Amino acid sequence: MAGACLLVFLAPCAAADAATFAEPPRVEIAGDWVVRVLPGTFDVAGNKVAVVNAVELRVEPAVLVRVRDEKHDSLPLFNQAAAPWAMGVKLRSLATTETTAADMLVPESLALKSGPGDAPRYTAGKDYAFEPRWATAGRLPEGIPEGAPVWIDYDCGWGRLDAIVVARDGAVTLRQGTPHNATPLPPAAAPDRERTLARVWVPGRTARLTPENLYPIVEERYTEPPRDGLPPASKLLPKTWAKLHSGEPLHVLAWGDSVTAGGEASDVAHRYQNRFAALLGECFPKAKIRLTTAGWGGRNTDSFLAEPPGAEFNFDRAVIEPRPDLIVMEFVNDAWMTPPVVEEKYSYLLRRFHAIGAEWLILTPHFVRPDWMGAPSARVEADPRPYVEGLRKFAAAHHVALADAALRWGHLLKEGIPYTTLLSNSINHPDDRGHELFAQALIAIFR
Structure with missing residues (x-):
């Protein structure tokens, strides 16, 4: 039941404006399996297209x-x-x-x-x-x-992730995604003649559509907050920064839980730490980077500290004795911590790292199942976990570098992507796209 739409082509607009909708798409539920796109003006391949009349689109059930x-x-x-x-x-x-x-x-x-x-x-x-x-x-x-x-x-x-697409010629259509039991991919738009306005998330046993299923796209990609001066790494990671520029050998140790151990990247090259090392190499052509990993599935920082001397994942053996130059840390399994607990436990880690001359770069964690992170639904932008608040406070108070990947996971809502569709095990392990969010958060500290 598609309605007609009248379109007015205005003057071309700058391509730089295309990442953000000047007028966010307005989409609403018009029936159990019907969505309505309300009038608006959108940039499509450099042209402003005005949708004058509302358009109703039929969504196929799950x-x-x-x-x-x-x-x-x-x-x-x-x-x-x-x-x-x-x-x-x-x-x-x-x-x-x-x-x-x-x-x-x-x-x-x-x-x-x-x-x-x-x-x-x-x-x-x-x-x-x-x-x-x-x-x-x-x-x-x-x-x-x-x-x-x-x-x-x-x-x-x-589940299926459909897309509402407006074409340069004025057609507003619904494009079906490919169903999957955990990580359905949205259909792509042709950037030279189309633009995706919103996505419709249809989980596997959806009885009817509600506003929870609608994901209008407000911003197509994450943009780093503006900052003055050199990248944060120049001040917070000065020894690492110097070695990247000079070409002196740089040992980067990725320390974490099952995500750092590789879950669920499709291969080693797509693990967040490997992508980060590759991006560092692109940014700093002289860099000589050696990457090692200490990742232990299902464990947290306390687990490493509790292991006996000589054990594979004993903290001293796995993290301290290799004497890395830079420790990149990811521990979603530490998310039980409150800010005071973060302050206490991570202050100890900081003292240990200072003692061997290592610098520290902390990742805020990715999003996991909503009920596991105290969120009422998957439509969450601001991370509700006290642990993340604690990490931000700790990093600011102690001048520790923080790669705030949680901001990028929250931004997926504005990008029209249910973050749960990036969880390969449907619980807490990111796919390649999720690992890439980590890598981009890390490299942003150096750009």
Whole structure:
């Protein structure tokens, strides 16, 4: 149900203005599966296009994936004490890089069978148990025999990120994205003749659209706040700054948790620290950078400090004894800390780093599942975690370099991107795009 739109082409405008909408797009819900684009004027490939009349666009409901006869050679015992995504076997259409996609299974559709097709069904609660939110299933001790193959039927939803696009010729259309269980990609616009005005986020089991599903684009990319003088690294990381310019060897140590260990970058080159090192090399052609990593999945700074001498991840062995020139630190697993705790614990780290002459560059963490960071929904711009507040206060008070990646994650809302679509495991591990946000936050300290 697309309405007509009248367009007026005005004088070309400067390309530099294209990153920000002078007049943010206005989009509203017009029905269960209908969105309405309200009149406005937008820059499209250097021309101002005025949409005079409102345009209504039909959005297709969420994709329902019907899986039949998914064979598993055997089932583990259902483990009620495990994390919900690890209580049993993962349903494959909902398995992410490490976990499962929550709230996408249609629980009443689940059927475990002794064979394909119309084979006899097992009984939930007697033969097997399952976790309905996280789509895992396991056998019960007196139920499905150990080692017995099982065939599983189920329905589940996959999310989709659609785009509302205005073309240079005046057409306003809705372009469907490609469904995925964790990281759906939005469809691209042709920059020489189109512009994306907004995106419509359709999670896997959406019953109808609400304003929560609408992501109008206010700014197409993050812009560093204006600053005076040389880049922050020149004052906060003077020894690193000097070595980058002189060509003296520079040892950079990335210290962190599972994200620093690589999760869930597609390869080593796309890990944030490797991208950062590559960007440093581009900015400082004389630089001789050696990058090492001390990343320990599922752990935090206390974990390193608690390890016994000689252990692989003992703090002294992993961080101090290599005597790096620059320590880049990322610990989303420290996000339990309040500002006073940050002050206490990180002051100790700072003293240890000063003792070996190392400089310190702290990353604020990426966004994780909304319920894990105290956010009411995925539509969050300002990071609500006290830990992030504590990092900013600590860095300012102690003149420690801070790469504020959390600002870039919050800015995704203005870019029309639900940040949760950058989480490869649907919980807390960023994909390549998320790692790139870290890398850009780090290199901004040097530019």
